[in-house]
Amino acid sequence: MIENVNRNDTGKYVLIAENCSGSKSAFINVKVLDSPSVPTNLEVKDVKRDSVSISWEAPLIDGGAKISHYIIEKREEARKAFTSVSSSCVRNSYKIDNLQEGFFYYFRVLAVNEFGAGLPAETTEAVKVSEAPLPPGKIAISDVTCNSVRLSWEKPDHDGGSKITCYIVEMQAKGDDTWTICSESKALQVTINGLAKGKEYFFRVSALNEKGKSEPKCLLAPVTVKDTSAEPIINLLSNTFSVKAGNDLRIDVPFKGEPKPTVAWKKDGNILKETSRINVHTSDTSSHILIKDTTKIDVGVYELTLSNSAGSTSTEIFVNVFERPGPPSGLSVDEMSADFVCLSWQPPLYTGGTQINNYVVKKRDMGNTIWQTVSATVARTSIKISRLTQGTEYQFCVAAENRYGKSQFAETEPVVAQYPFKPPGLPINLHVVQASKSVMVIAWDKPDSDGGNLLRIDAAISGRPNPTVFWLKNGRNIGTKGRIEITATKTKTSLLIREGVRKDSGQYTLTLQNTGGTTSKVITCKVLDKPGPPAGPLEVSGLSAEKCTLSWGPPHETGGAEIIHYIVEKCETSRVAWTLMYGDMMATTCKITKLLKGNEYLFRVRAVNKYGEGETLESEPTRAMDPFTIPSAPMDVEVTSTTSEAMTICWKRPTSDGGSRISGYIIEKREKQGVRWVRVNKKPVYDLRVKASGLHEGCEYEFRVFAENTAGLSEPSLPSLLTLADDPKFLPSPPAKPIIVDSSRTSITLSWNKPLFDGGALVSILGLSWSSSNLPVKILVYISFK
Incomplete structure (x- = not known):
């Protein structure tokens, strides 16, 4: 009899009976029903960077039932517990994925039959998850x-x-x-x-x-395997060098090459010559130039060329010398009138190695030797100089200025301030048509010259064969209808415009063309008249419920005269009449005030010169509204300290200021039994706290807060919790000077003084404690006072 059988008792049992006549045997197969034994021959077959493949064989003892599947588990070397990888593997091999590269793992396998999971088979050594590396790079x-x-x-x-x-x-x-x-x-x-x-x-x-x-x-x-040659290589970090005039400049150029290359320097395409100021030194690995006391003649392009048996290479180096610029070029008088002149010029040919910051313009009349500064901050290459005296002869000069100083001045020829037209000639052929005792009728003919009302451009022409004549205005063909007449002969052509108007101003181009080529001449014409409309659009900005800002540009057509001022008007769209806002506005921007909130307005502007008021520029309809709203309500209103007469209230800022800065806060209070809210502060407060005084002792109060900006008051905050108006209470100080007045075998009479500080309330209970030398326990007794 086998007691407490287990799976190891499974097997073949042989019974042998033996006596003097011989022996006889018989066998019995015993199968113990249990979970399987350990799987055999567990091996690690393949290891990759993130996976391991294992295999095994079935257990020697299947526990009397068919192996249904296997459980595979893993464990990191640093951990003690196994985690399940798969609980339904039906094969004798498995690939374990998603492992951490470079980590060490243990693995084990358990066989499972209908009686449960058997004993595990475990790897004896930790397996590192890695593989052979990839090939090296380039x-x-x-x-x-x-x-x-x-x-x-x-x-x-x-x-x-x-x-x-x-x-x-x-x-x-x-x-x-x-x-x-x-x-x-x-x-x-x-x-x-x-x-x-x-x-x-x-x-x-x-x-x-x-x-x-x-x-x-x-x-x-x-x-x-042989000695090699290498083409020269220039290791230049920057190819631009800058130096202030008068300082020394050193240009270092490192290079490599095998064999050592020959070095050649050029400046602006010519071989660089060494002088007492310019020295060149070359070593095996670099070449440098030293230029002493640099001037503007050292500005240019320097070229370094390296050559050896393997080839050649070159690089360009740009040298800037910073100093004062040269004078402006091409200074000319573009337009002359009785009270103004227009000048233009070109930037200096030599800028001093840096940007031109501005130009300085001066003038003087020929009867004076002192130059007067017109402007020292001209940014463009043209200027209009006003307030000249008619008939006076002037001379003008311009200098360029950079960060290192001011150039010499370029001067104009003397010019006289006068109109480009003249008074009309005398009427001609004056004669008496009819005469009587009291009446005489006279007649005359127009003068030969109208002083400029009739625009006539005459030009002498020549060419073989006879050229074809083209007249253009601002790049477009000129028609010959109405007021315009064009005539042309073999030797002369004329452009005649009657009753000139402002739109006749512009550039007129005379072009002659034949088989031999083409030539053109440009004539600038200016018609004196009232100005055109200001340059639009008329922009409305900074709009609020009460004001706005208007801005516009100067007219493109000035009428041949300086704009004296602008006239600005406004009109409500619900009305017809225009209201004058500014009658002499000098600038091209102005502020309009006293608007009515919610009303819609139109604005218009017109320019004025000495010939009169020009055409108007009108805006789009605009409604006077603030671009912001009231803020949101303050948050978290609470009472932080109280007395019998006052309380301190604190709160947090609103989450939104409505687009306008919060100008202050309004605080209100209400008693517990009251209905009305009463203001605490007469003026808005700017801090996030306020002290409310004048309270009644024993009453309970709640508070709420409003935020205020330009648009008005916000919604009220949520009210604070009800708070009692009462002085705070503290612990009293100890009684003073306790003494024993009388004593007996069973009693003691004590006396003491009141506490120096009662804590803000009447002392109603006194604690008395004592202990005996024989008893270590302290006895505490409370005494009440009524």
Whole structure:
């Protein structure tokens, strides 16, 4: 009899009966129903960077039932508990994925039948999740001599999960089939010596870690072992050098090349000549120029050329010398009138190596030797100078200015301030048509010259064959209808415009064309008249319920005279009449006030010159409204301290100010039994706290807060909690001077003084404690006072 059987008692039992006549045997197969035993031959088959494949064989004892499946578990080396990977594997192998690269793991397998899971089979050693590394990266030849080659390469994209211990370098002579290990290196480069001069070699590099060697990375082309030459290389970080005039300039240019290259310097295409100021020095690795006491003649393009047997290279270097600029060029008088002149010019040919900041313009009348400054901050290359005296002869000059100083002045020829037209001529052929005793009728003819009302442009022309005449205005053909008449002969052409108006101003171009070529002449014409409308649009900005700002541009057509001022008007769209706001506005922007909130307005502007008021520029309808709203309500209103007569209230800012800065806060209070809210502060407060005084002792109060901005008061905040107006209470100080007045065997009479501080309330209970020398326990008694 076998007691407490287990799965190990399963097997074949043999019974042998034996006596003097012989023996007899019989066998019995015993199957104990239990969970399976340990799976056998658990092996790690394959290890990758993030997975491990394992295999095993079925348990020797299946527990008397068919193995239904297997449970696979894993455990990191640093942990004690196994975690399940799969609980339904029906094969004798499994690939465990999603492992951490470089970590160590234990694995185990349990067989399962209908009676449960059996004993586990576990790997005896931890398995590191890694693999052989990838091949190294790009291989490069960094140096070749007659007996050595220096190789360099990049790290593999992945080390397989284990640290790369070294790199194995192999070589193969061209025509040979055998690869030979020539070096092992922990660095990413190696120099291979002892090679045969003139022979060609192939090289390859493999990475090695604890899992093995990677695939080799081969150099694609063979390397010939010989002394090499390298084309010159210029290592110049910047090709622009700047220096202040009078200082020394040193230009250093490092280079490489094998053999040493020859050096040639040029300036502006010419060979650079060495002088006492300019010196050139060249070493094996660099060349530099030293220029002493630099001036503007040193400005230019310097060219360095390097040459050797491998080739040549060159680079350009730009040198700037900072100093005062040269004078402006092409200064001319573009337009002259009785009270103004228009000048224009071109920037200096030499700017001093830096940007021109502004121009200085001066004038003087020919009867005075002192120059007067018209403007020292002219940013453009033109200016209009006003307030000249008619008939006076003037001279003008312009200088350019940069950060290093002011140039010499360029001057104009003397010019006289006068209109470009003249008074009309005398009427002609004055005669008496009829005469009587009391009446005489006279008649006359128009003068030969109207002084400018009739625009006439005459030009003498010539050419063979006779040229074709074209007249253009502002780049467009001129028609010959109405007021315009064009005539042309072989030697003369004329453009006649009767009753000139402002729109006749502009540039007129006379073009002559024949088979020999084309020529043109530009004539500028200005018609004196009232100005055109200001340049639009008329913009309305800074709009609020009470005011706005208008802005516009000067008229494109000034009528040939200076704009004296502008007239600004407004009109409500619900009305017809216009209201004058400004009758002499000098600027092109103005502020309009006293608007009515919610009303819609139109605005208009017109320019005025000495010939009268021009055409108007009108705005789009605009409604006077504030661009902001009331703020949101303050938050978290609470009472932070109380007395019998006052309380301190605090709150937080609103989440939104409505687009306008909060100007203050209004606080209101209400008693518990009251209905009306009463203001605490007469004027808005700016802090986030206020003290409410004048309260009644014993009453309960609640408070609420409003925020105020330009648009008005916000909604009220949520009220604070009801708070009692009462002085705060504190613990009293101890009684003073306790003494024993009388004593007996069973009693003691004590006396003491009142506490110096009662804590803000009447002392109603007194605690009395004592202890006996025989009893370590202290006895405490409270005495009440009524």
